[in-house]
Amino acid sequence: MPSFDIVSEVDKQEVRNAVDQVNKEVSTRFDFKGSDARVEQTDYQLTIFADDEFKLEQVLDILRTKLTKRNVDVRCLDKGVMEKISGNKVKQTVTVKTGVETELAKKIIKHIKDSKLKVQASIQGDVVRVLGAKKDVLQEAIQLIKKTENGYPLQFQNFRD
Incomplete structure (x- = not known):
């Protein structure tokens, strides 16, 4: 996945x-x-x-x-x-500051769920992992997060098929 x-x-x-x-x-x-x-x-x-x-x-x-x-x-x-x-x-x-704080992670997950994209997001320590069925949906999730969270420096890593 x-x-x-x-x-x-x-x-x-x-x-x-x-x-x-x-x-x-x-x-x-x-x-x-x-x-x-x-x-x-x-x-x-x-x-x-x-x-x-x-x-x-x-x-x-x-x-x-x-x-x-x-x-x-x-x-x-x-x-x-x-x-x-x-x-x-x-x-x-x-x-x-390093790592995604719990409050910010919850906010990111809320944005993802409100967008009705077919992805699942979960908090794993100071990282938020996003799972989806297709790469296109994951790329839409990245664009959504880039638009909504601009007050904190975020990077997107470990993009896997």
């Missing part, structure tokens, strides 16, 4: 490369001269340090630019709360 998986994945190495580029650019830019602005990465958790809120936003903007150039969808970034460290210095954690 033909099937495909709906996933949300981010290449960790591309994120690491983008973080390295951000740190390199921040260290060479004139407007950051003498500042302690940097980005640290732990797995899919990024911590941005800066001297003040304005510089923090600038570093975040540079990070978005570098991620975009490396084909990492910036919609997967989940900004945390900005915290003051000492004096004027601030930090902010940014989480790189």
